[in-house]
Amino acid sequence: MKKLLIALMTTAAGVSLAANAEAADKLKACWVYVGPIGDFGYSYQHDQGRLEAQKELGDKIETAYLENVAEGPDADRAFERLARENCKMIFGTSFGFMDSMVKVAKKFPKVMFEHATGYKTADNLGVYNARFYEGRYVMGQIAAKVSKKGVAGYIVSFPIPEVVMGIDAFMLGAQSVNPNFKLKIVWVNSWFDPGKEADAAKALFDQGADIITQHTDSTAALQVAEERGLHGFGQSSDMIKFAPKAQLTANTDNWGPYYVKRIKEALDGTWKPDNVWLGIKDGAVELSPFTNMPDDVKAMAEATKKKIADGWNPFTGPVAKQDGSAWLKDGEVADDATLLGLNFYVKGIDDKLPQ
Amino acid sequence: MDIAVNILLTIATAATPLLVAAIGELVVERSGVLNLGVEGMMIMGAVAGFGASYLTGSPWAGLLAAMVVGALFSLLFAVMTLSLATNQVATGLSLTLLGLGLSGMMGTGFVGLPGERLPYLYIPFLSDLPVVGKLLFGQDPVFYISIALTAAVAWFLFRTRAGLTLRSIGDSHTSAHALGIKVIRYRYLAVLFGGACAGLAGGQLSLVYTPQWVENMSAGRGWIALALVVFASWRPWRVFAGAYIFGMIWIGQLHVQAIDLQQFAGAPWLLYKVMELLKSLPSQYLAMLPYLATIVVLVLISRNKRLTMMNTPASLGQPFVPDR
Numbered sequence: 001m002k003k004l005l006i007a008l009m010t011t012a013a014g015v016s017l018a019a020n021a022e023a024a025d026k027l028k029a030c031w032v033y034v035g036p037i038g039d040f041g042y043s044y045q046h047d048q049g050r051l052e053a054q055k056e057l058g059d060k061i062e063t064a065y066l067e068n069v070a071e072g073p074d075a076d077r078a079f080e081r082l083a084r085e086n087c088k089m090i091f092g093t094s095f096g097f098m099d100s101m102v103k104v105a106k107k108f109p110k111v112m113f114e115h116a117t118g119y120k121t122a123d124n125l126g127v128y129n130a131r132f133y134e135g136r137y138v139m140g141q142i143a144a145k146v147s148k149k150g151v152a153g154y155i156v157s158f159p160i161p162e163v164v165m166g167i168d169a170f171m172l173g174a175q176s177v178n179p180n181f182k183l184k185i186v187w188v189n190s191w192f193d194p195g196k197e198a199d200a201a202k203a204l205f206d207q208g209a210d211i212i213t214q215h216t217d218s219t220a221a222l223q224v225a226e227e228r229g230l231h232g233f234g235q236s237s238d239m240i241k242f243a244p245k246a247q248l249t250a251n252t253d254n255w256g257p258y259y260v261k262r263i264k265e266a267l268d269g270t271w272k273p274d275n276v277w278l279g280i281k282d283g284a285v286e287l288s289p290f291t292n293m294p295d296d297v298k299a300m301a302e303a304t305k306k307k308i309a310d311g312w313n314p315f316t317g318p319v320a321k322q323d324g325s326a327w328l329k330d331g332e333v334a335d336d337a338t339l340l341g342l343n344f345y346v347k348g349i350d351d352k353l354p355q
Numbered sequence: 356m357d358i359a360v361n362i363l364l365t366i367a368t369a370a371t372p373l374l375v376a377a378i379g380e381l382v383v384e385r386s387g388v389l390n391l392g393v394e395g396m397m398i399m400g401a402v403a404g405f406g407a408s409y410l411t412g413s414p415w416a417g418l419l420a421a422m423v424v425g426a427l428f429s430l431l432f433a434v435m436t437l438s439l440a441t442n443q444v445a446t447g448l449s450l451t452l453l454g455l456g457l458s459g460m461m462g463t464g465f466v467g468l469p470g471e472r473l474p475y476l477y478i479p480f481l482s483d484l485p486v487v488g489k490l491l492f493g494q495d496p497v498f499y500i501s502i503a504l505t506a507a508v509a510w511f512l513f514r515t516r517a518g519l520t521l522r523s524i525g526d527s528h529t530s531a532h533a534l535g536i537k538v539i540r541y542r543y544l545a546v547l548f549g550g551a552c553a554g555l556a557g558g559q560l561s562l563v564y565t566p567q568w569v570e571n572m573s574a575g576r577g578w579i580a581l582a583l584v585v586f587a588s589w590r591p592w593r594v595f596a597g598a599y600i601f602g603m604i605w606i607g608q609l610h611v612q613a614i615d616l617q618q619f620a621g622a623p624w625l626l627y628k629v630m631e632l633l634k635s636l637p638s639q640y641l642a643m644l645p646y647l648a649t650i651v652v653l654v655l656i657s658r659n660k661r662l663t664m665m666n667t668p669a670s671l672g673q674p675f676v677p678d679r
Contacts (some may be wrong), residue, residue, distance in 0.1 A: 035570075036459055036570035036571065038459055038462060038463060038466040038569060038570040039466075039569055039570060040466050040467045040569055044466070044467075153613065184612075184613045184615075185612065185613075186609055186612045186613050186638075187612065187638035187639075187641075187642070188609075188642075189638065189639060189642045190574070192569075192571065192574070193574040193575075194560075194564070194565040194567065194569060194572050194574070195369065195372075195560065195564050195565060195572075195574065195576070196574070196605075197565075198564060198565050199365055199368075199369055199605070199606055199609055200609050202361065202365045203362075203365070203606065203609035203610045203612075203613050204609075204613050206358050206361045206362060206365075206610070206613075207358075207610060207613040207614055207615070208615075209613070218565070218567075218569055218572075219469075219565075219567060220565040220567070223469075223565060223566065223567070237467070241467070241468070241469050242469045242567065350615075351612075352635070352637070354637040354638050354639055355637075
């Protein structure tokens with residue numbers, strides 16, 4: 001029922017187009033978001049990237065966006081509409097837009113398309129993604145240092161590789177500090193439901209965790225940590241305002257630099273479709289300031305962050321799978337293809353991965 | 356003991372918005388009007404509540420604004436369906452869609468701002484009592500309102516003359532009209548009451564549950580409230596039971612996921628086996644449990660067909676034009 005409603009909504013009224021004044025000599029760059037820009041999370045961060053590009057490149061470009069675009073046939077229409085409205089460059093920011101973008105890119109060979117988190121490319125379609133797991137590794141280390149009980153709670157949405165990658169990286173980080181660290185995982189089966197996220201956080205705290213992290217989109221879990229005088233991490237956006245005493249750091253997406261770079265290339269005529277997976281090194285994954293922790297923990301976190309920025313991969317062996325079988329040999333680094341399809345836990349996680 | 360109290364408090368917070376919205380809708384449906392706009396009125400209440408609280412600095416003003424805006428928003432529905440006799444299902448659905456979109460637009464300026472929580476009740480001595488202190492005398496105001504509301508509606512519907520009139524309108528608006536009862540006026544009041552309740556439920560979301568504003572934060576709770584009314588066969592205390600069963604199992608399944616099976620090593624065999632079984636279920640099944648269990652329980656308690664039929668408003672959803 002809810003899905004149907006959302007589909008109806010995007011068809012009927014939910015699609016709103018901003019800034020459609022046209023100037024012939026300006027490059028028009030457009031974005032398609034899967035959620036509302038008011039989610040203060042994933043889509044919000046993409047829109048911050050758009051605003052940064054607009055500010056940086058000033059009157060050389062104009063930007064527009066469509067929000068709340070459902071994946072599927074609705075997305076086809078959204079991309080086509082933007083292409084017809086003179087957008088020269090179109091960014092689609094959700095995995096599920098992939099096939100729509102491939103289809104529309106074929107129809108408009110002169111328009112430059114960029115797809116976030118997908119893997120299909122074409123002559124005028126590039127893909128980009130961020131290595132969120134790098135930040136999660138650092139967060140795991142901090143959690144193991146700050147936690148008094150050695151138990152963290154982890155609120156998660158759906159068992160897709162990106163989420164599993166995050167859990168594994170967090171655990172590897174924590175184990176590098178405390179080999180006996182424990183992780184309690186709660187699946188809420190939703191990306192965005194502040195109420196449920198708050199309930200899950202309360203349950204995890206009641207069950208003995210004293211640090212919380214989440215791969216869902218709202219600030220609710222962190223607010224619970226603040227209320228209980230415990231600690232947690234922000235997700236997607238810097239959420240320090242919601243938890244001035246509880247937030248240790250936040251794993252934020254920073255798309256601005258990438259958008260500026262790509263649009264500049266388009267202006268210069270040097271744009272080519274690419275397939276990039278950006279990390280801390282490129283500034284796409286940013287850890288907001290380390291707060292509410294002792295100086296030695298802060299120093300450790302900074303050092304790890306630098307190590308990752310210098311090219312070290314958190315998925316470096318020896319790493320064993322959950323059942324104890326070997327995954328990565330000593331010094332072996334997981335290749336990107338394996339990570340992008342990751343569907344198992346590392347050793348030490350006491351949870352059954354829903355398949 | 357602390358953990359049990361915490362769990363009960365969490366359950367009450369989760370059940371309260373469902374209960375408040377469902378009680379409001381129950382009165383609306385008892386008057387023979389089906390308003391599917393609960394989700395929309397709820398989200399409007401949430402944004403109004405947060406906005407007013409933020410602008411005035413008082414969460415109490417927020418709570419009031421949530422109710423007023425919820426009621427005003429339902430007025431739109433009332434004018435359309437009662438005065439203009441439009442189709443109630445279509446109008447209700449569009450009210451939900453409008454509410455979700457409009458609230459997003461109104462709330463643009465409030466995104467990313469931490470809100471102020473409504474204060475918990477505190478009575479010296481009483482609130483400090485172990486266990487019962489926090490449960491009975493230390494919760495948020497909306498919790499107390501929700502309980503009082505349930506009792507008041509149960510009393511109104513079945514113990515007062517006006518309640519009897521309202522129910523008779525829901526059963527047969529033509530007969531009621533023939534008896535000289537102002538059908539449309541009663542229904543207007545019922546719809547407004549329902550709107551205020553849905554708005555209050557939304558205010559609870561943005562002022563108590565998670566004090567913040569984000570788009571779509573009601574996340575389908577309005578639909579659950581609607582379903583509760585039907586499964587509770589339009590009886591206030593059954594709505595109460597439904598909301599709390601739902602909340603209990605919802606919170607319970609989160610705890611099951613977080614629990615350490617080793618803690619139950621010394622527990623009785625049966626308890627251990629049950630925990631083991633629950634732990635082995637994939638989380639998707641656990642997430643289904645609250646919905647399943649609520650439906651099963653409410654179907655069981657309303658097994659008596661005659662009684663259910665007696666409780667179903669016979670002219671539910673039918674437009675009424677006087678003097679036709």
